[in-house]
Amino acid sequence: MEYTILNNGVKMPMEGFGVFQVPDPDVCEQAVLDAISVGYRLIDTAASYGNEEAVGAAIKKSGACREDLFITTKLWVSDSSYDGAKRAFETSLKKLGLEYLDLYLIHQPMGDYIGAYRAMEELYKEGLVRAIGVCNCYPHVLADICETVEVTPAVNQVELHPFFQQPEALALMKEYEVQPEAWGPFAEGKHGIFTNPILTEIGAKYGKSAAQVVLRWNVQRGVVVIPKSIHRKRMEQNFNIWDFSLTDEEMNQIASFDIGHSEIVNHFDPNFVRALHGRFAK
């Protein structure tokens, strides 16, 4: 396993474990326990996933050393304001049973997210969170945030996989020293990614699966990955990507897969924006 150093000097694992769409508390707790025993140290949850308590229970049960773990959670749209962020942070910390967070992210740049970010800057300065950042910020939004705030986001978690590669966004993140983190590194299983003939053929050379090739491709271009699986065997497979490298030719072959847009979400659709404002309403 490799690590990246964030723009504030904090060490972050290049691979973590995501728990989106694992609403059942028992399933989530077991999955996080399995992930930690497999070797994952970064756990990525969110207030909106409804499973922070289960993640917290697993962390406690695992007996893992807190300093070795890297726990991320996210602020939902309904709390997107200065006061909302202060309240939501406290709630998340309590649910997770933690005294501090490693990374707190704005889940969607919607509502009064600059107000929310100001609150997060204060939490960061108080030492309650080791790094703060954002998600789903396309280049123009990220540039605006970086030019507005005092503490440059350490991370921008965005959709990044072979079918949506976002090269311009990565270039901008490099310019601002914002670490890219891939959500949906498997495109949530779309595009036949696990059985793609080219990925399978590349993997066969190294005794690896298409899934392992996809993760390796992203980490090799400097992107942190947080694959999700509730199956231990797949967690093991997904974590076993640190003993091979793709050639430049293979990296370029995969670069040609890009269709240049998401087929999972459309942040530019007003109906999607309205749904995010309401879907997880409390």
Ligand SMILES: NC(=O)c1ccc[n+]([C@@H]2O[C@H](COP(=O)([O-])OP(=O)(O)OC[C@H]3O[C@@H](n4cnc5c(N)ncnc54)[C@H](OP(=O)(O)O)[C@@H]3O)[C@@H](O)[C@H]2O)c1
């Ligand atoms: N910031 C955001 O807005 C945002 C949005 C989406 C996701 N995320 C974060 O990113 C994480 C990852 O993204 P994601 O969960 O959406 O999707 P993903 O990791 O791209 O794909 C997960 C899917 O792949 C399957 N899978 C995993 N490993 C596999 C393997 N080796 N072979 C075959 N199938 C495999 C899983 O099934 P099984 O579980 O049945 O194995 C699941 O259906 C999330 O869990 C969450 O933490 C953040």
